[in-house]
Amino acid sequence: MIGARKIVAAAMLAFGLAGEASAADAGNWNAVLAEAKGQTVYFNAWGGSENINAYIRWAGGEMKSRYGVDVVHVKLDDTAKAVATVVAEKAAGKNDGGAVDLVWINGENFAAMKREGLLFGPDWATKLPNWRYVDHETKPTVLRDFTIPTEGLESPWGGAKLVFFHDTARTRKADLPDSAKGLLTWAESNPGRFSYPQPPDFTGTSFLKQVLIELLDDKAKLQRPVDDATFAADAAPLFAYLDKLTPLLWRQGKAYPQNYPDMKQKLADGELDIIFAFNPAEASSAIANGELPDTVRSFVFSGGTLGNTHFLAIPYNATAKAGALLVADFLLSPEAQLRKQDPKVWGDPTVLSLAKLAAKDRSAFENLDLGIATLKPDELGPALDEPHPDWMTRIEAQWIRRYGAAN
Amino acid sequence: MGRPISVKALKGSRTFTANTLLALILGLPILAGVAGVVLPAFGYLPALGRSEFTFNHFAELFAQPHILRSSLTGLLAGLVTTGAAVAVVGTFLAGFAGTPAFSRIQHVVSPLLAVPHASAAFALAFLVAPSGFLVRLVSPELTGFGRPPQWLVPNDPLALSMLAGLITKEVPFLFLIALAALPQLPLRQSRQLTAALGYGRLIGFLVSLWPALYRQIRLAVFAVLVYSVSVVDVAIILGPQLPATLPVRIAQWTADHDLGARFLASAAALLQLGVVLAAVAIWLLIERLGRFVLRKLTYSGRRLRNDAVPRLVSAFAMAGCAALIFLGISILGVWSVAGLWPFPRALPAELTLQTWLRTLPPLWPVLRTTTALALLSAALALFCAILLLHRNGAAERRGNVPRYRLLYLPLLLPEISFVFGLQILIISAGLKPAFWSVLAVHFLFVLPYVLLSLSAPWREVDPRFERIAAGFGKSALRTLLTVRLPLLFRACLTAYAVGFSVSVSLYLPTLLIGGGRLTTIATEAVALSSGGDRRVIGVYALVQASLPFLAFLIASLGPQLLFRNRRAMRT
Numbered sequence: 001m002i003g004a005r006k007i008v009a010a011a012m013l014a015f016g017l018a019g020e021a022s023a024a025d026a027g028n029w030n031a032v033l034a035e036a037k038g039q040t041v042y043f044n045a046w047g048g049s050e051n052i053n054a055y056i057r058w059a060g061g062e063m064k065s066r067y068g069v070d071v072v073h074v075k076l077d078d079t080a081k082a083v084a085t086v087v088a089e090k091a092a093g094k095n096d097g098g099a100v101d102l103v104w105i106n107g108e109n110f111a112a113m114k115r116e117g118l119l120f121g122p123d124w125a126t127k128l129p130n131w132r133y134v135d136h137e138t139k140p141t142v143l144r145d146f147t148i149p150t151e152g153l154e155s156p157w158g159g160a161k162l163v164f165f166h167d168t169a170r171t172r173k174a175d176l177p178d179s180a181k182g183l184l185t186w187a188e189s190n191p192g193r194f195s196y197p198q199p200p201d202f203t204g205t206s207f208l209k210q211v212l213i214e215l216l217d218d219k220a221k222l223q224r225p226v227d228d229a230t231f232a233a234d235a236a237p238l239f240a241y242l243d244k245l246t247p248l249l250w251r252q253g254k255a256y257p258q259n260y261p262d263m264k265q266k267l268a269d270g271e272l273d274i275i276f277a278f279n280p281a282e283a284s285s286a287i288a289n290g291e292l293p294d295t296v297r298s299f300v301f302s303g304g305t306l307g308n309t310h311f312l313a314i315p316y317n318a319t320a321k322a323g324a325l326l327v328a329d330f331l332l333s334p335e336a337q338l339r340k341q342d343p344k345v346w347g348d349p350t351v352l353s354l355a356k357l358a359a360k361d362r363s364a365f366e367n368l369d370l371g372i373a374t375l376k377p378d379e380l381g382p383a384l385d386e387p388h389p390d391w392m393t394r395i396e397a398q399w400i401r402r403y404g405a406a407n
Numbered sequence: 408m409g410r411p412i413s414v415k416a417l418k419g420s421r422t423f424t425a426n427t428l429l430a431l432i433l434g435l436p437i438l439a440g441v442a443g444v445v446l447p448a449f450g451y452l453p454a455l456g457r458s459e460f461t462f463n464h465f466a467e468l469f470a471q472p473h474i475l476r477s478s479l480t481g482l483l484a485g486l487v488t489t490g491a492a493v494a495v496v497g498t499f500l501a502g503f504a505g506t507p508a509f510s511r512i513q514h515v516v517s518p519l520l521a522v523p524h525a526s527a528a529f530a531l532a533f534l535v536a537p538s539g540f541l542v543r544l545v546s547p548e549l550t551g552f553g554r555p556p557q558w559l560v561p562n563d564p565l566a567l568s569m570l571a572g573l574i575t576k577e578v579p580f581l582f583l584i585a586l587a588a589l590p591q592l593p594l595r596q597s598r599q600l601t602a603a604l605g606y607g608r609l610i611g612f613l614v615s616l617w618p619a620l621y622r623q624i625r626l627a628v629f630a631v632l633v634y635s636v637s638v639v640d641v642a643i644i645l646g647p648q649l650p651a652t653l654p655v656r657i658a659q660w661t662a663d664h665d666l667g668a669r670f671l672a673s674a675a676a677l678l679q680l681g682v683v684l685a686a687v688a689i690w691l692l693i694e695r696l697g698r699f700v701l702r703k704l705t706y707s708g709r710r711l712r713n714d715a716v717p718r719l720v721s722a723f724a725m726a727g728c729a730a731l732i733f734l735g736i737s738i739l740g741v742w743s744v745a746g747l748w749p750f751p752r753a754l755p756a757e758l759t760l761q762t763w764l765r766t767l768p769p770l771w772p773v774l775r776t777t778t779a780l781a782l783l784s785a786a787l788a789l790f791c792a793i794l795l796l797h798r799n800g801a802a803e804r805r806g807n808v809p810r811y812r813l814l815y816l817p818l819l820l821p822e823i824s825f826v827f828g829l830q831i832l833i834i835s836a837g838l839k840p841a842f843w844s845v846l847a848v849h850f851l852f853v854l855p856y857v858l859l860s861l862s863a864p865w866r867e868v869d870p871r872f873e874r875i876a877a878g879f880g881k882s883a884l885r886t887l888l889t890v891r892l893p894l895l896f897r898a899c900l901t902a903y904a905v906g907f908s909v910s911v912s913l914y915l916p917t918l919l920i921g922g923g924r925l926t927t928i929a930t931e932a933v934a935l936s937s938g939g940d941r942r943v944i945g946v947y948a949l950v951q952a953s954l955p956f957l958a959f960l961i962a963s964l965g966p967q968l969l970f971r972n973r974r975a976m977r978t
Contacts (some may be wrong), residue, residue, distance in 0.1 A: 042922070042923050042924070044923060046934070047931070047934030047935060048934060048935060048936075048939070049940075050762075050765060050766065050935070050940070050943055053935075054765070057769070072923065072924075074922075074923025074926075075926070075930065075931060075934035075935070076918075076934055077933050077934045077936070078662045080661075080662040080663065081662070081918060081919070084661070084827065084919065085830070085919060085922060085923075087669075088827060088830040088831050088834060088919070089834055091452065091453060091831050092830075092831045092832075092834035092835040093835065094834045094835075097839075099840050099922030099923060099924070100922070100923070116456075192557045198648060198649075200659065200663070250557070251557055251559050251562075252557070254559050254562075254564070254649060255559060255562040255648050255649065256648060256649075258643070258939065259939065261939035261940060262939045264939070265939055265940075265941065266538075268747070268748075268749055268750075269536075269538035269555060269749070269750045270538060270554050270555055270749065270750035270751075271537070271538050271555050271750075290745075290746040290747045290757070290759065290761075291747070291940065291942075292747075293747055293749060400472055401472045403649065404472050404473055404649055404650050405472065405473045405476065405649055405650050406649040
């Protein structure tokens with residue numbers, strides 16, 4: 001009896017130690033490989049797109065056959081649900097053996113998790129073997145997520161840039177706006193055919209940021225937290241703009257689309273004429289899926305549109321940290337990034353620098369058919385930096401106060 | 408009175424111990440859930456490093472713009488939905504119960520319950536939108552619309568489209584509960600009596616049977632009330648947006664990237680509890696008023712023989728609900744095989760099986776998990792409900808308040824906060840997210856619904872059957888198994904089917920307690936619905952609806968097969 005009990009205790013201790021040792025060190029990659037084998041990684045990611053889900057299924061299959069790592073895609077309707085799980089676990093004192101191993105994240109969710117100490121660290125992202133291909137020189141958003149330094153607590157996965165779409169069967173290219181101001185003029189002659197997802201939807205607030213950046217004179221201000229003393233004056237041009245735009249919106253601004261897929265549906269339904277998304281290949285893959293007619297094309301503002309990066313992070317109490325590191329590294333590999341950028345698969349822009357790739361990989365990227373409605377990388381125009389998250393919180397609150405009871 | 412007090416006390420304490428045990432098993436998780444709502448509202452949530460008690464979050468809540476309007480819209484929508492659903496079901500039963508048309512329609516309506524709320528709402532939204540199916544049918548030929556017009560439907564500020572969505576979904580639920588109660592009433596005799604006295608069908612039913620019937624479905628009516636005051640998914644899809652109803656705003660605050668918004672969400676959850684209680688209080692007043700009017704009507708002796716119009720209206724309303732959902736689901740079915748389908752085409756330009764082929768194969772394991780969870784949790788809940796009712800049934804007949812009202816709390820509290828509290832409890836207990844912990848939580852949410860559908864028919868079983876059995880010296884257990892349960896077979900099956908469909912539709916509890924380890928149709932469907940692709944929503948709506956549909960089919964066919972030789976038991 002006692003012997004059996006001792007064995008159980010020893011086994012528990014061993015597992016406990018294994019749990020401790022899963023403070024996996026990305027610097028010692030062979031140890032990571034060995035430890036990851038046989039682990040199951042619970043990858044918490046937005047599950048709203050069949051394309052993306054299929055891509056994650058593919059990656060899971062590769063992880064299984066190459067490294068013996070099982071990847072389970074936990075499909076979320078909102079990343080905040082994964083954050084909630086980690087918060088609950090921390091509340092219950094469950095500091096290891098957590099339910100979330102890897103989470104698709106950026107912006108405010110990252111800022112919140114970093115602030116509350118819910119992330120695995122220190123710096124593991126820049127120690128990943130495939131980090132050497134990452135373009136952190138010309139893509140500053142890889143290191144600063146909505147101005148918050150990532151400090152290697154999350155690994156870049158894909159790029160995002162605000163791109164507008166229109167249907168050439170209804171809207172002539174010559175009539176398209178080239179700036180936020182131009183958009184207002186366009187809306188005056190086409191009332192009811194433009195809108196944006198209702199804040200606090202991510203894509204909707206991104207539109208507000210775009211306008212804010214374009215209309216604010218001192219753009220450097222946006223890289224710092226909000227200054228209470230000048231906030232009213234700083235936001236005044238934005239709200240003057242919105243006051244003019246709102247009655248020209250779809251349904252006179254008395255209702256808003258729920259999110260960007262909803263806008264996509266409304267473009268197909270003929271309800272909207274100009275929509276936008278954060279994925280430049282959105283239109284091409286929607287055409288391929290029969291969601292949009294093949295007359296849809298993309299455009300950007302020549303003065304630049306908002307750009308950012310989305311990431312993968314590991315919660316501080318993840319169970320399969322080594323496995324999660326391995327998945328993050330695989331998703332960063334030229335092979336996985338190439339497949340991700342193919343609009344027939346997903347169409348999400350790479351975070352790698354083509355210059356750093358081997359010749360074969362580089363030409364594969366260059367020869368990728370980005371699809372009929374996707375702008376070439378050099379046509380995408382300059383990327384505008386995301387403001388400090390503080391700005392969005394304040395502007396969202398103001399937005400709800402001003403336009404939240406339009407009925 | 409004449410009875411020695413000690414015996415009464417003894418009896419009381421015996422019921423109490425049995426209930427204490429149940430209270431411990433079931434009450435602890437519920438209290439943890441409640442604590443998960445109440446404590447953060449007062450600023451206590453150590454995980455976020457805050458443990459000082461404060462009323463600031465309530466101040467913050469009441470400083471939120473348009474909070475009053477959000478609360479009132481939800482309150483009114485809930486009351487109107489409940490009133491309309493009771494009126495439709497009541498007049499329909501009054502006008503048609505016992506007729507051949509009635510038994511036909513009852514088989515049509517029951518499966519409607521199987522359609523998930525969100526899918527029905529999506530379907531309705533596509534039907535009525537300016538770019539939706541109905542406008543497409545007549546455009547551009549009749550309307551001249553080459554482009555969809557700018558009508559504010561759905562999401563209209565008066566919440567009319569939300570009301571339509573809720574009423575069409577709640578009518579089948581109440582109808583089914585009423586059907587389970589109907590066999591306990593002397594329907595034929597009352598019909599004959601009131602007809603002989605010269606009453607019209609409607610008024611005859613109202614004065615003779617309605618009070619007894621309403622008493623039986625009353626708990627379900629309150630469930631409808633609470634549900635429609637607290638509904639989130641339907642309100643997001645069909646309800647007013649600016650401002651949205653309070654439950655929707657709570658959901659948004661809970662999902663806020665700023666974790667501090669959890670405190671606000673918890674404070675709002677308590678406010679929402681207040682709104683729910685206010686709705687219940689108002690409904691109690693409406694009940695009194697209804698009783699008063701009915702009494703006046705009864706004593707006036709009016710026969711109201713010309714009731715063809717209201718009967719027709721109720722039949723149309725009933726058929727309308729059924730038609731709306733069927734049409735909506737069929738159109739979602741068309742979407743699931745649609746290629747490009749632009750406005751104003753009434754049918755897709757091309758048909759393709761692509762969505763089904765892509766979506767279905769990964770779904771099999773998901774279907775297995777979903778079915779296993781639903782079968783087991785509904786079975787456990789039914790067993791537990793029978794146990795509870797058996798133990799407390801006698802006490803309740805004597806007019807004592809049953810002590811398991813606590814079990815209804817999961818229905819009253821906003822799901823997200825409640826589940827958050829549960830999640831902390833389960834993790835603290837050292838339980839890994841696994842099939843069993845998810846099953847336990849499903850059980851917690853399924854039990855109140857099962858209890859709800861079973862308790863009224865349970866109470867109405869003619870006690871003389873059991874007295875006879877007791878007179879033959881049969882034990883209580885024997886009486887239960889051979890007399891009561893067979894009498895209640897149909898009600899039990901209905902309760903089981905209701906429990907089954909509740910389990911199939913549970914999203915948050917499955918996701919949060921399951922920690923992503925368990926995938927069910929509901930978790931897949933909600934995640935994919937957030938992408939708004941009507942094709943995928945169509946596939947999931949059909950798959951998700953098919954499971955409870957089968958359950959209800961079995962529930963409605965079971966008695967017919969089992970009681971082939973007993974005509975009175977078949978309905």
